[in-house]
Amino acid sequence: MIRRFVRSVAIYLFGILFLVPIIWVFSLSIRSKKDVFRTMFFTRDIHFENYIIAWNTFNFGKLFLNSITVTCISVIVTLIISSLAGYAFSRIKYRGSDFFFYVILLGIMIPPAAVIIPLFLIMKSFGLYNHHLSLILSYIAFGLPIAVLIFRGFFLSIPDELIEAARIDGSSEVGTFFRIVIPLSRPSFATVTIFLFMQNWNEFILALILLKDKILYTLPVGMANFVGQWDSPWQLVAAGVIISAIPIFVIYLLIQDQFVKGLTAGAVKG
Amino acid sequence: MLSKRLGKIGFIFSLPAILFFVLFISIPVFFTIFLSFAGWKGFDLSQIRLVGFQNYRDVIYDKIFWMSFFHTVIFVMLTTVFLNLFGFIGAMIIDTRIQGTRFLKNAIFLPVLLSPIIIGIMWSRMLDAFGIVNKFLQAMHATKLPILFLGSPDLALYTIIIATIWQFTGYDMLLYYAGLQGVPNELVEAAKIDGASGFKIVMNVIIPVLSPVVTITMLLNIIGGFKIFDIVYVMTAGGPNHHSEVLATYLFMQAFRFNNMGFASVIAIVIVFLSLAASLIRMKITRQEV
Amino acid sequence: MMKKKNIIIASITIILFLFSFLPLLAGGSKEEATEKKGSAEQKKIVIEFWSWNNEGSYPIVHEDAEKRFEADHPNVDVKRDYISYSEYLVKVKAVLAGEEAPDVFQIPWAGEYTELARSGKLLPMTEYLQKGFPKFFENVMNAISVDREAWAVPLDLNTLQIAYNKDMFREYGLSVPESMDDLIDITKKLADNGKFGIAIGTKDLWAGADVFFAQIAYTDPTHTKMAIADAGKISWDSPEFVQAARNCVKMVKEGVFAPGANSMEAFVGAKNLFVQQQAAMFYPVGNFVTGGLTADIDKSFEYSLFPFPPMKKGDEMLPTGGVAEMFVVAKEGKNIDTAIDFLRYMTNDDGKEVLVANDFIPSSEYTGSTANLSDLYKNMLDAQSKAQSRVVYNTRVYTAAMNGMQGIFGGDLTAAEFIDSLVAVAKQ
Numbered sequence: 001m002i003r004r005f006v007r008s009v010a011i012y013l014f015g016i017l018f019l020v021p022i023i024w025v026f027s028l029s030i031r032s033k034k035d036v037f038r039t040m041f042f043t044r045d046i047h048f049e050n051y052i053i054a055w056n057t058f059n060f061g062k063l064f065l066n067s068i069t070v071t072c073i074s075v076i077v078t079l080i081i082s083s084l085a086g087y088a089f090s091r092i093k094y095r096g097s098d099f100f101f102y103v104i105l106l107g108i109m110i111p112p113a114a115v116i117i118p119l120f121l122i123m124k125s126f127g128l129y130n131h132h133l134s135l136i137l138s139y140i141a142f143g144l145p146i147a148v149l150i151f152r153g154f155f156l157s158i159p160d161e162l163i164e165a166a167r168i169d170g171s172s173e174v175g176t177f178f179r180i181v182i183p184l185s186r187p188s189f190a191t192v193t194i195f196l197f198m199q200n201w202n203e204f205i206l207a208l209i210l211l212k213d214k215i216l217y218t219l220p221v222g223m224a225n226f227v228g229q230w231d232s233p234w235q236l237v238a239a240g241v242i243i244s245a246i247p248i249f250v251i252y253l254l255i256q257d258q259f260v261k262g263l264t265a266g267a268v269k270g
Numbered sequence: 271m272l273s274k275r276l277g278k279i280g281f282i283f284s285l286p287a288i289l290f291f292v293l294f295i296s297i298p299v300f301f302t303i304f305l306s307f308a309g310w311k312g313f314d315l316s317q318i319r320l321v322g323f324q325n326y327r328d329v330i331y332d333k334i335f336w337m338s339f340f341h342t343v344i345f346v347m348l349t350t351v352f353l354n355l356f357g358f359i360g361a362m363i364i365d366t367r368i369q370g371t372r373f374l375k376n377a378i379f380l381p382v383l384l385s386p387i388i389i390g391i392m393w394s395r396m397l398d399a400f401g402i403v404n405k406f407l408q409a410m411h412a413t414k415l416p417i418l419f420l421g422s423p424d425l426a427l428y429t430i431i432i433a434t435i436w437q438f439t440g441y442d443m444l445l446y447y448a449g450l451q452g453v454p455n456e457l458v459e460a461a462k463i464d465g466a467s468g469f470k471i472v473m474n475v476i477i478p479v480l481s482p483v484v485t486i487t488m489l490l491n492i493i494g495g496f497k498i499f500d501i502v503y504v505m506t507a508g509g510p511n512h513h514s515e516v517l518a519t520y521l522f523m524q525a526f527r528f529n530n531m532g533f534a535s536v537i538a539i540v541i542v543f544l545s546l547a548a549s550l551i552r553m554k555i556t557r558q559e560v
Numbered sequence: 561m562m563k564k565k566n567i568i569i570a571s572i573t574i575i576l577f578l579f580s581f582l583p584l585l586a587g588g589s590k591e592e593a594t595e596k597k598g599s600a601e602q603k604k605i606v607i608e609f610w611s612w613n614n615e616g617s618y619p620i621v622h623e624d625a626e627k628r629f630e631a632d633h634p635n636v637d638v639k640r641d642y643i644s645y646s647e648y649l650v651k652v653k654a655v656l657a658g659e660e661a662p663d664v665f666q667i668p669w670a671g672e673y674t675e676l677a678r679s680g681k682l683l684p685m686t687e688y689l690q691k692g693f694p695k696f697f698e699n700v701m702n703a704i705s706v707d708r709e710a711w712a713v714p715l716d717l718n719t720l721q722i723a724y725n726k727d728m729f730r731e732y733g734l735s736v737p738e739s740m741d742d743l744i745d746i747t748k749k750l751a752d753n754g755k756f757g758i759a760i761g762t763k764d765l766w767a768g769a770d771v772f773f774a775q776i777a778y779t780d781p782t783h784t785k786m787a788i789a790d791a792g793k794i795s796w797d798s799p800e801f802v803q804a805a806r807n808c809v810k811m812v813k814e815g816v817f818a819p820g821a822n823s824m825e826a827f828v829g830a831k832n833l834f835v836q837q838q839a840a841m842f843y844p845v846g847n848f849v850t851g852g853l854t855a856d857i858d859k860s861f862e863y864s865l866f867p868f869p870p871m872k873k874g875d876e877m878l879p880t881g882g883v884a885e886m887f888v889v890a891k892e893g894k895n896i897d898t899a900i901d902f903l904r905y906m907t908n909d910d911g912k913e914v915l916v917a918n919d920f921i922p923s924s925e926y927t928g929s930t931a932n933l934s935d936l937y938k939n940m941l942d943a944q945s946k947a948q949s950r951v952v953y954n955t956r957v958y959t960a961a962m963n964g965m966q967g968i969f970g971g972d973l974t975a976a977e978f979i980d981s982l983v984a985v986a987k988q
Contacts, residue, residue, distance in 0.1 A: 004368060011363065011370035015377035021436070022380065024402060025392055037832055040402050085287035092280030100288055107295050108490075109545035111497035113518050114538030117312060117531065117657065118298035118305075124658040141294035144287050173279040202385030204500055208647055209654045220385050224504075225644050227391055232828075234395070241388050248383045253376070263448030313656050313679040398829055399820025400838070421763070421823030423970045507646075509763065510822035511967035526650045528955060529675050 029054075029238035036234045047235070054239035062215060063222040068247070070132050070207075070218055071200045074139035078147055078196055079189060081140065086151025087177055091163065101152070107145035116209045123210055130212040138210065139200045146199075147192045154188035154262065155181065190255040191262030201248050219244045299542075306535035312525065325532040335537070338508075338515040341427055342544075345434075345516060346495035352435050353491050354484065357442025362472070364443070365450050375447070379440035386437065390504030393433040394420060423513035426506050430514055434501055438494075442487050449483035450476070485556050493545045517541050604637045605895050607902055608662035610652075613885065614642035617851035617918035621715075624914045625906040632905075636898055646764065656681045661890035663899040667712055669703070669883055674953045676888070677706040683889040683896060686710045692904045694912075694924035703883050703951060712886040713903045714923040716915055719881030719943040720770055720844035720950065721865040722758060723853065728840045728861070736866045739873035740807065744814045750840050756818035759839035760969075761830035763822055768965025769958065770844050770880060770950055771811075774868040775804035777878045777948035789986075790952050796982040805975035807871065808968055821969040827852075837861065843868075847919045847940055848884055854936075865939050881947030883923065956985040 016023075027041045029050055035043055054060065088094075089101045123134040158181060166176040204220040211217060217225070223240055226232050252259070306325055310318045329335050360378055364371045381389065396402050397419040404416040419429040453476055461471045477484065499518035502508065508515035508523065515523075517537055525534035611622060619642070626638040641662070643651055649672060655661045661681065667673055676682060686709050689696070696714055704712045729735065732753055737743040747757030762768035776786055780800040788794050789801070811817065818839045824830045827849060834842035835856045845853065845865060857863065867879035887906075889899050905911060912922040919937045921944050933941070952958040960981045967973030 008369040011368070011374050015370070015374040018374075018436075019377050019380065021392055021396060024396060028395075037400070037836060040405060081286040081290065085284040088280040088283035092283070094278070094280040097280060097284065100284060103296075104287060104291050106542075106546070107291060109493050109497070109542050109549070110295060110299060111499065111518050111521070111538060111541050113497075113499050113522050113525075114302055114535070114541065115295070115298035117525070117654075118301035119294065120654055120658060121301075121315070122294070122297065124660070129658055129660055137290070138294055141290045144291055148287060173283075177283075198383055202383075202387070204385065204387050208650065212651070212655060212660060214641060220387050224387055224647065227644070237391070241392065244388070245380075245384055249380060252379070252383055256376070260444065260448055260451075263444060264451045311675070311679060312653055313681050315657075394823075397823070399818075399823055400829070400833065416819055418820050418823055418970075421820050421970065423967070423972045506763070507765075509765070509963070509966050510970045511963045511973065513970075513972075526653055527672070527959060529653070 025238045025241055028235055029242055031235045033233060033235060050235050050239045051243065054236040054243065057233075057236055058222060058226060058240050059214075060222075060240065060243060063217055063219045063244075064247075066132065066216055067201060067218040067244075070135050070139065071197060074136045074143065074200050075193060075196045077136070078140045078143040079192060082144055082147035082192065083151050083182070083185070083189070084177070085144070086148045087155050087181060089148065090152045090155040092173065101148070104145055104148050107142065108149075110142075112142065112203075112205050116205060119206070120209055129210065130216065132211075132216060134210045135203075135207055135218070138206050139196075139203065142206075143196045143199060146195055150192050150195070150262070151185075151188055154185060154191075158184060187258045187261035187264075189262070190258030193255065194252060194259050197248060197251060302535045302538050305531055306539055308532050310531040311529040312531045313529070321532065325536045328533055329536045329540075332533075334512050334515060334520060337512055338517050338520040339540070341514065342496060342498075342516045344427065345431055345498060346492055348428075348431050349434050349438070349495050350488055350491040353438055353442045354488055356435065356439045357444075357487070358446050360439060360443035361446035361450055364447050375440075375443070378443055381437045382440040384437070386500035387504050389433060389437050390501045393429075393436075394505050397429060420506050421510060423510050426510060426514040430502055430505050433505065434498070437501070438491075442491065445483060445487045445490075446480070449480045453479050481556070485552055489549060489552050492548045496541050496544045496548075604635055605898055607636060607638045607664065607895060607899055609638055609640045609902070610643060610648075610662045610665035611640070611885070612643055612645040612648045612666060613848065614644070615852050616849055617920070618848070618885065620918055621911075621914050621920065622906075625902070625911055628910060629902050629905045633898070633901075636902075638902060652676075656890075659892050661893065663893040663895055664887050664889055664902060666885055667888045669886065669951055672955060673712075674706050675955055677709075677711040681891055682711050683891045683893075684709045684711060685713060685889070688900055689713070692901075694907055694909075696924045700883055700923045703949075704886060706953070712888045713907060714883045715885040715887065715906055715911075716847070716883075716920040717881060717923050717944055717947075718846035718848050718884035718921065719867075719879040719940055719947045720774070720846050721867045721879045721940075721943060723834065723842045723845035723863050723865055725834070725837060725840045726862040726864055728755065728837065734840075737869045738877070739869050739875075740811070740871050742873065743816060743869050744811070746840075747814070747816045751815065755837075756833060756839035757816045758841040758843050759818045759824075759830040759833035760821050760843050761824035761826040761828065762966050762969050763829075764825045765962035765966065767826040767830075767844055768821070768969060769952075769962045771808055771868075772804055772961055772965055773880050773948075773950040773952075775807040776800060777868075777880055778870045778875070779803040779807070783948055786949055786952065790954055790957070792954075792986065796957070796986055797979045801982070802975065802979050805968075805978045808965065809975045809978075812968055812971065817969070822966050831856070846881065846884070847921060847937075850919055850936060850940075864936065865943070867943065876946070879943045879947050880950035881944060882950055884920070954986065956988060957982055960985045 024041065028036065030046050030048055031039065031043065032045050032047050035045060085104070089097055119138060120129070123129050123138075126134075128134040128137070162180060163176060166180050171179065202220055203218075204224065207218045207221045208224075211221065214222075214225075223237070223244065226240070227237055305318075307320055307322060308318050309321045309324070360374075364375045398404070399416040399418055399421065403419070404413075407413045407417065418425065420426050457475050457479065458471060461475050466474070497518055498516055499522065502514060502516050502519050503522065506514045508519040517540060521534045521537040521541070524530045524537065609622070611618065613619070622640055626640060630636060630638060649668070652661070652665065656679065667676060689710055693713070700714050700717065701710060704710050704714055724736070732749055734746050734749060737746055750757055760767055760771070773786070777783070780786065785794065785798060785800050789796050789798065818830070818833055820829070826844070830842060831849070831853065833839040835853070837860075853863075867877045869877060887903055889896060889903070893899055907922070907924065909928070912924070912926050913928055915922045916926060916928060916933070916937075919934065919940070921941060952961065964973060964978040964981050968975075968978060
């Protein structure tokens with residue numbers, strides 16, 4: 001009994017220890033300006049209003065809105081496109097399906113820094129430079145590889161009998177997909193959503209290059225802009241960091257069970 | 271007839287994905303390959319000139335390129351090893367499901383969700399010569415002079431590696447945890463009955479069952495490591511004096527500081543090539559095809 | 561319990577989904593701009609203006625120019641945008657390649673300037689500068705010329721000097737050093753009292769190169785060799801440069817600088833060491849940072865400036881300096897004449913008044929009142945007249961110098977290796 005207790009305490013402690021950098025950032029976010037370089041952790045002089053000041057100074061409302069727009073739309077569209085493709089690659093062999101799958105998988109290896117200029121030129125030729133759509137389309141493309149990989153893995157694990165049964169009952173492929181496969185795939189959707197959300201919410205370099213006007217900036221670019229060459233008010237930057245981490249962490253907490261299930265079932269099938 | 275109809279549907283299902291991919295990834299990649307044989311300053315499209323293998327030759331003879339290559343390989347090796355090691359150990363602990371593991375799981379995974387830019391800024395501030403880590407070490411009388419984590423040529427790269435390991439351990443941990451759920455209990459029980467110690471069980475039962483997870487996790491780490499950019503850029507921008515330069519940051523510098531697009535494109539190809547090679551090696555070793 | 565979670569997830573998803581489509585209707589910002597203006601107003605000419613000097617007193621100067629210009633030109637809207645320096649070059653390149661460059665933008669001196677000037681994307685300014693602009697100082701005109709054409713409009717000048725804590729100097733009985741050995745002595749005395757010498761940040765690279773140039777001002781009494789080497793006519797391993805490199809290494813070895821240079825940005829960590837009074841000195845300081853510095857110090861101590869001391873006591877003290885802010889006009893801009901006119905407003909007499917009022921030094925002669933100038937300003941004005949060049953136009957050499965200085969500060973590069981790296985890239 002005691003051993004269990006001690007083990008649990010140790011585990012909690014380790015968790016807190018691991019989070020020390022984040023706790024430190026939080027302590028930074030509630031300090032006054034003069035305490036920024038003076039104190040180590042927490043002091044009595046607490047300034048929660050830093051969050052409100054940061055929100056206004058960095059125009060967080062706009063940054064948030066932009067990040068949410070771009071991330072949500074790209075994630076939703078990617079989910080649709082990649083689940084369809086993942087299903088096709090797992091269940092419906094057609095000439096070249098393997099080839100296409102491997103080609104898409106290759107996408108994981110592409111460093112964004114390498115293709116920004118060509119991508120920029122393509123967007124420019126579509127008239128999409130300095131428009132959120134350029135980011136959205138890019139994020140969809142860059143999200144496809146991992147999404148297709150996970151979906152395909154998951155769909156491969158669905159027992160053949162279920163699919164066969166549906167086919168025998170006269171269901172079309174499309175019908176099978178929507179009526180049988182999707183409801184079963186909630187975990188994989190959760191997994192892909194988390195991965196995509198994470199990737200897109202934090203994406204930096206494409207947003208930097210493809211957006212010109214500050215009003216359109218997403219969170220990472222907006223924040224990097226404040227931590228530039230000059231001395232930034234660090235307590236405000238820290239508050240900004242905490243604020244920007246909240247949405248994604250909330251989403252994770254909400255769907256973490258499904259997320260893990262999704263990983264279990266198909267992602268790591270290898 | 272069924273197969274033909276199925277084939278067409280399959281193609282239609284995968285068409286949007288293929289289209290997106292071709293348009294926004296394949297075409298830029300081909301352009302990059304083309305650029306690797308050209309000289310271009312990046313300002314004017316009409317000024318692209320073909321130069322054959324000149325860029326490749328320049329890259330091979332460039333000292334800093336080999337430095338960044340070397341650093342990238344070190345980065346990949348160290349991060350992959352430790353991410354997998356810590357991730358696995360973490361997953362084993364979480365799998366015990368005792369009180370506190372749920373908290374631990376979320377605590378360790380939280381950094382994965384954060385932007386590498388933010389992580390970089392956070393750690394840079396903490397590891398400042400007069401930042402909290404150094405102040406702490408001095409308060410404990412462990413050191414007298416501040417340790418220059420990011421300013422010292424010897425430590426910079428390894429400091430970035432540690433920050434990266436901190437960030438992504440949760441990622442590997444969750445992958446291993448998911449994998450552990452698939453380990454059949456009977457096998458573990460049988461081994462226990464046979465009197466095997468904990469360590470033996472891990473080595474001879476769990477890891478073999480998990481081998482697909484191990485290989486794919488390692489592969490994802492390796493691929494991610496070869497293209498690492500954000501966190502290095504924010505913490506040191508490749509400095510001091512190129513001692514933490516990695517391939518992607520050097521690519522960035524060549525493209526945007528020296529306006530040497532052709533050279534930068536060659537580096538891009540090297541990065542993809544390395545990932546490809548790792549992927550193929552994995553396929554050969556495991557005889558799996560993803 | 562499961563159901564509640566599902567409902568929450570579902571509702572959040574739906575809300576986000578709906579929410580996210582609304583801004584997309586607005587999408588690009590140009591539409592927002594005209595939407596806001598309303599239908600009654602005529603279409604305004606928008607002049608886009610970029611700079612990276614987001615702090616200190618520069619925004620005040622820019623804003624004043626904007627106000628004056630818009631007052632006289634009601635159909636023009638000047639849109640100012642500040643982009644942090646580390647991302648500035650990347651964005652400029654991208655917009656130049658895509659022909660979306662801002663009408664007027666600040667440009668880095670040295671290295672990048674030459675490339676941009678030769679890119680064909682900038683408007684050649686020599687002719688325009690003769691119409692409606694003040695007569696800029698001759699050395700300024702030289703600084704902004706590439707291939708015998710002027711490509712930029714210089715706004716102001718600056719010098720780089722060492723800021724020192726007068727109170728601390730007084731407390732420890734120190735006086736302004738007149739030779740390098742003096743400087744070394746001072747830092748040793750400071751170390752005895754637990755204080756650092758010169759705080760400097762080399763993480764963002766540029767400040768380190770300036771230390772090197774500051775030494776060349778003394779090792780090359782002719783003050784011409786740097787430009788000649790830059791043009792490729794002499795080698796960078798000429799004795800003047802070697803000596804300058806050796807001076808730098810010596811100063812680093814003798815502990816003149818506060819530790820951790822490579823992990824601090826010039827105006828973040830290093831500045832704070834000075835402001836928190838842990839370092840008695842701070843480099844580089846010029847009018848581009850004095851405004852912010854004074855504000856941060858907030859009267860807790862007095863400070864003034866002196867240049868890097870010469871090698872020999874009694875020699876003249878020479879700072880380095882040159883053009884501070886300079887602006888270029890995009891060749892393919894849609895409102896070139898308006899843009900150039902805006903630059904005229906920035907550099908005219910009214911503009912110079914505002915510059916001087918904020919401790920900046922105009923790039924053309926200032927004939928206004930000098931009565932109320934602060935001591936600090938007088939110091940900088942005096943320094944300006946003696947300032948030596950801190951510009952290398954060859955991008956590769958400049959970059960190698962910056963990186964090499966990081967190596968010297970990190971203690972892993974010798975003077976010889978530093979010079980070798982310059983020679984090597986100069987050959988390319």
